[in-house]
Amino acid sequence: MSTQSLPVLTPEGGLSRYLQEIRKFPMLPADEEYMLAKAWKDHGDTEAAHKMVTSHLRLVAKIAMGYRGYGLPIAELISEGNVGMMQAVKRFEPEKGFRLSTYAMWWIRAAIQEYILRTWSLVKMGTTAAQKKLFFNLRKIKGQIEAIDEGDMTSEQVKTISKKLGVTEDEVISMNRRLTAPDHSLNAPMRAESEGEWMDWLEDETPNQETVYAENEELKSRRAMLEKAMDVLNERERHILTERRLRDEPLTLEELSQHYNISRERVRQIEVRAFEKLQRAMKSKVMEERLN
Numbered sequence: 001m002s003t004q005s006l007p008v009l010t011p012e013g014g015l016s017r018y019l020q021e022i023r024k025f026p027m028l029p030a031d032e033e034y035m036l037a038k039a040w041k042d043h044g045d046t047e048a049a050h051k052m053v054t055s056h057l058r059l060v061a062k063i064a065m066g067y068r069g070y071g072l073p074i075a076e077l078i079s080e081g082n083v084g085m086m087q088a089v090k091r092f093e094p095e096k097g098f099r100l101s102t103y104a105m106w107w108i109r110a111a112i113q114e115y116i117l118r119t120w121s122l123v124k125m126g127t128t129a130a131q132k133k134l135f136f137n138l139r140k141i142k143g144q145i146e147a148i149d150e151g152d153m154t155s156e157q158v159k160t161i162s163k164k165l166g167v168t169e170d171e172v173i174s175m176n177r178r179l180t181a182p183d184h185s186l187n188a189p190m191r192a193e194s195e196g197e198w199m200d201w202l203e204d205e206t207p208n209q210e211t212v213y214a215e216n217e218e219l220k221s222r223r224a225m226l227e228k229a230m231d232v233l234n235e236r237e238r239h240i241l242t243e244r245r246l247r248d249e250p251l252t253l254e255e256l257s258q259h260y261n262i263s264r265e266r267v268r269q270i271e272v273r274a275f276e277k278l279q280r281a282m283k284s285k286v287m288e289e290r291l292n
Contacts, residue, residue, distance in 0.1 A: 006054065006082055009075040018078075022057040030099065037094035052089050052100060053082070059101055060085050063108050072119055077112055084111025134165045134175050141165070142176075152176070229281035236260065237274035244271050 009018040028036070028051070036052050039045035064077040088104035141164060147157040153176060155169075162169045230238055243251040253264040260267065 007057065009078050015074060019058075019061065022054070022061065025051075025054040025057060027058075028052070028055045033100055034094045037089075037092055037100065040089065041092075041094070049086075049089050052092075053085055056085055056101060056104055057082070059105065060108055063105060064112060067112055067116065072116065076115065076119075080111045080115040081108045084108040087111070134161075134167050134171060137165060138172070138175055225282065229278055232277050232281045233274050237270055237277070240267060240270050241274040241278065245275065 007018060007021040009015065033052065033055075036045075036048040039048040040052070060081040061078055064074060064081045067077050068074060084107040085104055088100065088107035091107075092100055092103055094100075138161065141161050142153070142157075145157055145160055147153045147161075152173065153161075158169045158172050161172045165172075233241065240256055243256060253267050256267045257264045
């Protein structure tokens with residue numbers, strides 16, 4: 001399978017043109033999807049795989065639009081999501097009984113999230129574990145406390161998030177302003193003269209028992225990949241990286257410097273070096289999976 005054969009969102013064409021293009025690919029009934037999946041899995045039928053991918057491009061677009069708040073080009077988010085869609089088709093097992101869309105949404109999200117992590121520099125995200133936690137959890141917590149209006153939050157909302165994530169109120173305000181982008185209603189017409197709405201182009205995404213199963217399978221896969229990648233680190237690097245970046249309540253540089261009887265700056269250097277080594281190892285393993 002190749003992304004070259006898929007419709008491409010270009011600045012010249014725009015999102016509306018792209019959605020019109022992917023609308024040409026019909027959604028598949030369950031029995032046809034099963035037969036195509038079997039043809040790909042048992043006989044390597046690339047045409048069958050391509051048909052499964054293109055029938056789900058609207059799902060990719062819907063998920064990608066949910067990540068517009070990170071300020072990245074929608075064309076790139078959709079492109080990365082399409083790569084995740086192809087990986088889902090490669091690994092889809094129709095005998096398990098659930099639909100491809102249920103399984104694929106997790107691969108699509110994972111591909112887009114990996115792209116966001118690669119694209120947002122540590123300078124933009126912040127260098128502390130708490131700031132990174134703020135970066136990836138701000139939108140969810142805003143939803144929990146019903147702070148969903150556009151623009152700045154109230155002082156009480158800012159205080160609540162600050163306390164929950166262990167960061168300053170100024171950091172919450174700054175991150176919120178960077179991540180907030182204007183959203184458009186899915187019920188809005190696509191064009192002034194059009195009767196069609198954006199919602200018409202998107203398919204349902206209702207979580208169910210199959211969704212939970214697919215999520216758990218994906219989580220197991222990524223945990224296994226991380227554990228293998230950690231093998232490139234020595235014992236001290238592994239311990240420092242785990243305590244600084246993989247714990248809900250990370251240790252401070254001071255605590256680790258006392259543990260190893262070294263300076264805080266030396267701990268920071270080891271952490272950065274270990275993270276870079278782990279990134280390279282993870283990228284290598286992702287590439288291996290995509291080629292297999």
